[in-house]
Amino acid sequence: MSSLDESVTEGATGQAAASYDGLRLTALTKRYPNGFTAVRGIDLDVPRGSFFALLGPSGCGKTTTLRMVAGLESPTSGSIELAGNDITGAKPYRRPVNTVFQNYALFPHLDIFENVAFGMRRRKVADVDAKVGEMLDLVELGPQARKKPAQLSGGQQQRVALARALVNQPEVLLLDEPLGALDLKLRRSMQIELKRIQTEVGLTFVHVTHDQEEAMTMADTVAVMNAGVIEQMGSPAELYENPRSTFVANFLGQSNLIGGSVVRRDADVVTVDMQGIHVSVPAARVHTDGDQGWVGIRPEKVLVGDAGAELDAPGNTIPGGVVSDVSFVGVSTQYLVRMPWGQELTVFAQNTGRSKIFSVGEQVELSWRPEYAFLLDRSQDVNAGAEEGA
Numbered sequence: 001m002s003s004l005d006e007s008v009t010e011g012a013t014g015q016a017a018a019s020y021d022g023l024r025l026t027a028l029t030k031r032y033p034n035g036f037t038a039v040r041g042i043d044l045d046v047p048r049g050s051f052f053a054l055l056g057p058s059g060c061g062k063t064t065t066l067r068m069v070a071g072l073e074s075p076t077s078g079s080i081e082l083a084g085n086d087i088t089g090a091k092p093y094r095r096p097v098n099t100v101f102q103n104y105a106l107f108p109h110l111d112i113f114e115n116v117a118f119g120m121r122r123r124k125v126a127d128v129d130a131k132v133g134e135m136l137d138l139v140e141l142g143p144q145a146r147k148k149p150a151q152l153s154g155g156q157q158q159r160v161a162l163a164r165a166l167v168n169q170p171e172v173l174l175l176d177e178p179l180g181a182l183d184l185k186l187r188r189s190m191q192i193e194l195k196r197i198q199t200e201v202g203l204t205f206v207h208v209t210h211d212q213e214e215a216m217t218m219a220d221t222v223a224v225m226n227a228g229v230i231e232q233m234g235s236p237a238e239l240y241e242n243p244r245s246t247f248v249a250n251f252l253g254q255s256n257l258i259g260g261s262v263v264r265r266d267a268d269v270v271t272v273d274m275q276g277i278h279v280s281v282p283a284a285r286v287h288t289d290g291d292q293g294w295v296g297i298r299p300e301k302v303l304v305g306d307a308g309a310e311l312d313a314p315g316n317t318i319p320g321g322v323v324s325d326v327s328f329v330g331v332s333t334q335y336l337v338r339m340p341w342g343q344e345l346t347v348f349a350q351n352t353g354r355s356k357i358f359s360v361g362e363q364v365e366l367s368w369r370p371e372y373a374f375l376l377d378r379s380q381d382v383n384a385g386a387e388e389g390a
């Protein structure tokens with residue numbers, strides 16, 4: 001805790017009053033000397049003890065944000081507060097923050113045990129051996145303690161880096177694409193492992209990634225970042241089910257976005273004329289005040305049936321489709337269906353073995369429950385985030 005106290009003196013104001021016990025970024029901005037603004041006034045509250053993911057495409061400003069929190073980059077304006085202390089101007093080593101990078105940077109000549117002990121030995125901390133032993137048990141590397149880094153797999157080396165960071169008991173652990181160098185299978189198992197470790201130690205983890213599946217698997221809260229701003233923040237389910245922008249709708253999973261105009265607004269439902277068909281959207285999922293919008297529906301929420309089948313009344317029924325592509329991908333069949341207005345919609349049908357599989361050229365109708373639809377601002381780019389998220 002002493003490092004935290006020092007950081008208060010270091011920080012300009014140290015406003016401990018009305019404090020927030022997590023990590024708080026206020027109007028945080030970074031403009032690089034070449035004039036490029038990488039982070040544009042972001043406000044972010046990361047609850048203490050949460051597993052928080054900062055998710056966005058390459059170049060959106062995630063690493064810059066993380067480096068400002070770590071003290072490796074100084075903000076152009078705005079503030080960083082941690083557990084009630086202003087650390088905006090604190091030196092990196094005075095912040096109760098540790099970072100795990102993609103390249104774990106272990107000391108090759110030291111064994112695993114000494115790699116984890118290194119910082120504590122230098123600071124002459126008491127009980128180093130017990131603390132290191134405890135950490136190696138946590139990351140399940142106790143039996144490997146006397147091996148050199150080169151004798152371990154990539155995933156094991158990453159766990160050593162994690163143990164080395166956690167042994168300092170930081171207030172916040174920053175993870176910058178820590179699994180980026182691992183192959184897919186190892187990544188998946190490390191994601192589950194990291195989540196277990198975070199639950200066990202109960203520290204705040206801030207994980208930076210461009211991989212939406214990784215963010216959604218691990219984090220309890222995800223902030224989606226795009227071009228230096230936070231587009232939306234929430235639980236993975238909230239972001240997925242109720243995206244507020246075309247970028248989030250396309251970057252997290254896939255969405256069908258269909259142009260329409262609002263014809264009626266009731267207290268809890270909005271009616272939209274979508275290419276001549278009236279569809280309902282719950283008011284809580286309407287994210288535009290304008291008359292024009294994009295009706296959004298996720299591909300797995302759309303049912304496909306024979307023309308005239310009245311699939312799921314009183315759903316939103318969209319007749320007149322023609323199957324233009326069929327891909328069998330094991331768990332589901334993925335259709336492209338060309339609609340009368342020329343647009344192709346994507347439909348994912350679970351392979352339950354109980355529903356008909358359609359062929360290219362067949363006439364179909366589509367249907368979805370109104371509660372699954374959302375409505376976005378028509379002025380937004382309908383393809384925003386689609387390339388990066390794919």
Ligand SMILES: Nc1ncnc2c1ncn2[C@@H]1O[C@H](COP(=O)(O)OP(=O)(O)OP(=O)(O)O)[C@@H](O)[C@H]1O
Pocket residue numbers: 032033034036037038056057058059060061062063064065210
């Ligand atoms: N020192 C610098 N000077 C000028 N521009 C920079 C500097 N560092 C980064 N940038 C630019 O700022 C933007 C954000 O970079 P940042 O590394 O924060 O993005 P990121 O979201 O972490 O991306 P990635 O996942 O590729 O690391 C990029 O366009 C990058 O080119």
